[in-house]
Amino acid sequence: MTDSVGIAVVDKLPGWTSHQVVGRCRRILGTRKVGHAGTLDPMATGVLVIGVNRATRLLGHLMLTEKEYAATIRLGITTVTDDAEGDLTGAPGAAGLEEPAVRAAIPAFTGDILQIPTAVSAIKVDGKRAYARVRAGEDVTLQSRPVTVHAFDLHEVRPGMAEGVHVLDCDVTVRCSSGTYIRALARDLGARLGTGGHLTALRRTRVGPFGLDRAHVVDADSDALPLLSLDDVVPECFDTLEVDERAAAAIRYGQRLPGVPLSGLTALLDRGRFLALYRPDGQDAVPEAVFV
Template sequence: MFGLLNVNKPPGPTSRDVVNRVQWLLRQSGSKAKVGHAGTLDPIASGVLVLCLGPATRLIERVQQMEKRYVGTFRLGCTSPSDDIELEPTEIADAPIPLLAAIEAALPPFTGQIEQVPPAYSAVKIGGKKSYERVRRGEQVELKPRPVQIYGLEVVRYEYPELQLAIRCGSGTYIRSLGRDLAQSLGTGAVMSELVRTAIGPFALADGMPGKSIEPEMLQQHLRSPLEALPCHPRREITDIEEELLRRGMPIDGAIDGEEAAAVDQHGALVALLQPKQGQLWPSRVFVAG
């Protein structure tokens, strides 16, 4: 098993639960392929969860770097320690009711590169321990703001107290924090009540494998080429001799456009990533066992 799975994760299970299910099915079939996911979805969230199987686990970082699309639903006029409904929200007394025009006027400062403080109930590590683990033990945590990229932000629907936003963003963005900070700029609070990830790069929700009940035959049916994790990489078709050299960590002759290319065999299968160095092409990662 060498490829990617686009899973439509339902609300409830964690991302690790989905990985464990696929891993168990592979073990039952006799496969020892590794499985990893390219971007966590919280238990209350649903939508696109990309799994990387076998050697494709070495491409997880490439998928994580792709643009992500979400539809987030927020309840205005309340707050919670987790910034979502995982913990019981507290209503804000006499909370203002923002007009739609005010909400839309508040969006531009939250686009582009912004500074964002992750939720206290998050997997961000402090001193080697996850923030939510420290908070649940009663510790006070103070997370530092960090830069995230918001490519697009618009109102989908607004019927107070419910606000629904469409978000296009980069890696590391916390949608809970985005709703919290937007509400604070309007003089109120918000908790995220629902989140759907509709796409990661070329992996769209409409093409996702149902994640409620993953069965063995579904894995092969929905397995996608690892090259889909490298949509902008030029392709370099290699010969059998060149493939053998790359397997051994040796360079091959030639040139490429750009800093990196995908080496594919004569059947179009990914073999390695190539980088130019000293007039030759060297393998930076090899995906075929030697």
């Protein structure tokens, strides 16, 4: 077993589940305590942030960060999963639909919006995953939830044929809050345009400060995985505050810090060494997670 602690940035391959990536990382690193921040569907590729040993305690906070995607939306066909992996549910086609109409529809899905997640998702409904209920033949309707789409940019638009109908493939990039379903954006954009839509490609290009430029492919032959130290990556992810020796000693015991006002969740450092995440409580600071 290794006592290594840190964050790994993986470029997930198509066809792998996020759980399979975690399993491979466990074998590479020789430890069971490995997790990820934010599931990617098997079809999707790109940035998957991995936490190792104590760093797994950061993952819940990293899941809440902003994300970026590159995707291809196919207008004219719908599927049960809202992506290319699901069974076809309709093929109204996109004959007559042109780029200006698509561009005019996109602003409705930009900014603070309410989004109904894809039914085939990991969201729990009465304690059971929504995708399991769908696979069992149940009709699943999820509640809408607020998300923020900071940017939704349309690039190339390509007419084509699929399933015997005219379709329109649209290459887009999306920058959004955690919890945003790109599959649902494809579905809803198609519906707004009077047809249907689903994803044919999805690549996550960034999670918070972690982009593809720092990502490493993990496959069946991988025998090493570079780790980023918490001392290096935490200042990229959180506001920071250097503390004195007396406060550092209190932090090690998870004690309240009276008279230390914080503006939000903050990483406390002792001469650059990451000690803990603290949050504000009135004019004091209280521990969220202690790492030493």
